[in-house]
Amino acid sequence: MTLNLRGSAAILKNELTRFFRTAFGSIVSPVLTTSLYFIVFGAAIGGRIQEIDGVSYGAFIVPGLLMLTLLSESTSNASFGIYMPKFTGAIYELLSAPVGVAETLIGFVGAAALKSLIIAAIILVTALFFVDYTIAHPLFALGYVVLVAAAFSLFGFVLGLWADGFERLQIVPMLILTPLTFLGGTFYSIDMLAEPWRTVAQLNPIFYLINGLRWTFTGTSDVPIGVAFGMTLAFVVICIAIIAYIFRTGWRLRE
Amino acid sequence: MVRDIADPILEIRGLQKTYPNGPTALGGVDLSIRKGEIFALLGPNGAGKTTLIGSVCGLVNPTGGTISAFGHDLARDWRRVRSRIGLVPQELSFDMFDKVIRQVRYSRGLFGLPNDEARIEEVLRSLSLWDKRDEPIRKLSGGMKRRVMIAKALAHDPDLLFLDEPTAGVDVELRRDMWDQIGALRDRGTTIILTTHYIEEAEEMADRVGVINKGRILLVDDKAAIMAKLGRTEAHFTLAAPLDSLPDAIAHYPVVLEQGGFRLTYRGGDGTGKGKREVAELAQDLVRAGIAYTGLETAESTLEEIFVGLLNEQEKAA
Numbered sequence A: 001m002t003l004n005l006r007g008s009a010a011i012l013k014n015e016l017t018r019f020f021r022t023a024f025g026s027i028v029s030p031v032l033t034t035s036l037y038f039i040v041f042g043a044a045i046g047g048r049i050q051e052i053d054g055v056s057y058g059a060f061i062v063p064g065l066l067m068l069t070l071l072s073e074s075t076s077n078a079s080f081g082i083y084m085p086k087f088t089g090a091i092y093e094l095l096s097a098p099v100g101v102a103e104t105l106i107g108f109v110g111a112a113a114l115k116s117l118i119i120a121a122i123i124l125v126t127a128l129f130f131v132d133y134t135i136a137h138p139l140f141a142l143g144y145v146v147l148v149a150a151a152f153s154l155f156g157f158v159l160g161l162w163a164d165g166f167e168r169l170q171i172v173p174m175l176i177l178t179p180l181t182f183l184g185g186t187f188y189s190i191d192m193l194a195e196p197w198r199t200v201a202q203l204n205p206i207f208y209l210i211n212g213l214r215w216t217f218t219g220t221s222d223v224p225i226g227v228a229f230g231m232t233l234a235f236v237v238i239c240i241a242i243i244a245y246i247f248r249t250g251w252r253l254r255e
Numbered sequence B: 001m002v003r004d005i006a007d008p009i010l011e012i013r014g015l016q017k018t019y020p021n022g023p024t025a026l027g028g029v030d031l032s033i034r035k036g037e038i039f040a041l042l043g044p045n046g047a048g049k050t051t052l053i054g055s056v057c058g059l060v061n062p063t064g065g066t067i068s069a070f071g072h073d074l075a076r077d078w079r080r081v082r083s084r085i086g087l088v089p090q091e092l093s094f095d096m097f098d099k100v101i102r103q104v105r106y107s108r109g110l111f112g113l114p115n116d117e118a119r120i121e122e123v124l125r126s127l128s129l130w131d132k133r134d135e136p137i138r139k140l141s142g143g144m145k146r147r148v149m150i151a152k153a154l155a156h157d158p159d160l161l162f163l164d165e166p167t168a169g170v171d172v173e174l175r176r177d178m179w180d181q182i183g184a185l186r187d188r189g190t191t192i193i194l195t196t197h198y199i200e201e202a203e204e205m206a207d208r209v210g211v212i213n214k215g216r217i218l219l220v221d222d223k224a225a226i227m228a229k230l231g232r233t234e235a236h237f238t239l240a241a242p243l244d245s246l247p248d249a250i251a252h253y254p255v256v257l258e259q260g261g262f263r264l265t266y267r268g269g270d271g272t273g274k275g276k277r278e279v280a281e282l283a284q285d286l287v288r289a290g291i292a293y294t295g296l297e298t299a300e301s302t303l304e305e306i307f308v309g310l311l312n313e314q315e316k317a318a
């Protein structure tokens, strides 16, 4: 029998319904947070910071903040998406249904990525109220954003599978993702860093994600764009490999 | 003990499950289910009922054995097999904030079927849930929630339905109602496997009963045959004068002296009426032998007592 795409569609629809049921909270909080960043860093402090590579500081941080939102929204959407049925026991239905790894991923990861893309779009619109920015390579930007949303929704899915409590769900984004995003150049170019921090910063995978996205916006980047794209793709492949392994062994899902 | 069934809808062979650093929940289970029957799996807490169901439904990874359904091997053709199986688990578990009808539609989609509002309405109506279709599930009573679980399991018209303790926590009236629902499903051709602690439930509903304990099936047979094989008649004769030993005239009966020789107890029969006949003959033999008695009580054991007796027998044998 072939792939059960109706099953994927059912999961996707179910997840989106959950999102729109709580649409107010899901949308307001990232928009508010991002607006605060723009007000504090873009308008208040940014005015005193000189241009970076010919780009105003306000416009420089737009891709960084977009990435910050994409990473945290994708991760938390997907991790909660799969963790909730584990928590309530509703996972029994997924396990008993004719859906496999592929269908489950399309449903959950697709929904999580879609949700964070919706929020990303809203954030970009919000940013227009605070700074003037242009997108140098719009198609690349779109492709990049979709890829990153997919990659981190996959990552979130793995996290949700692995987590056995709400604490664990939140600890990884809080202790790993957010610091790495901040240190990955959301608010600065690594040219501003002195050694050894400049080298250390390049060990951070999120540094490449942010710079890849920044290139699509401003046409400038701290690293070659090919390297940034390559790192992002590698991340997606690793996540899919881990998930395939988890499903094959039934780890954490099937007793 | 396991009789081979021609063309079974479900065939389990040597099924084993040992949980990681846990107990052996299933120690080699063989079971064949007939198409169209209601099969009751009866066993105490921790017997392995849920594990057995979980192994067929994809919730548990068995550590050994084979399962095939509808003539297909479950391990190989899992997509095809699972699309025809429905499961109502023991615990209530769903998105409590979602609406009844949406959850039922979701289940149908998950199993790969196109939406069919007419069928969804039919399922909801058959479970008296139609009026509640737009309620969030959390607002429903416990019994109604359980019906939502059943509606979800029926949304894809399964040919084989598992009900893990369908009437746990349901009041007497609702339980009878649930039995009617299950009966109606069987009449439509659905094969049903249910687990229960309520003997009356198995007695009322099942065509066949399987008794499971400590991960082993002790007995599988037609409900009536189980009664015939193991039904016990117990009769107590209160004697006018105590006896020191059993007189030869009645020694061939399964009788013992109790309470210092004041009571003669018969335990025997097979549930077909043999017990009552023998007690009547015994009574005449007592009169002929000149043994007077002042009282006689007889009782037929229920499935529950049979079941407890079976467990004891197994423990003695072990």
Ligand SMILES: Nc1ncnc2c1ncn2[C@@H]1O[C@H](COP(=O)(O)OP(=O)(O)OP(=O)(O)O)[C@@H](O)[C@H]1O
Binding pocket: A255, B019, B020, B022, B023, B024, B025, B043, B044, B045, B046, B047, B048, B049, B050, B051, B052, B090
């Ligand atoms: N996830 C698990 N991990 C470890 N052991 C388990 C797990 N699930 C069940 N067991 C054990 O396996 C055995 C069989 O459990 P199971 O739930 O199948 O019994 P049951 O017959 O359904 O009992 P009940 O009537 O109480 O529902 C028990 O000893 C139980 O403790």
Ligand SMILES: [Mg+2]
Binding pocket: B049, B050, B051, B090, B164
């Ligand atoms: Mg159980």
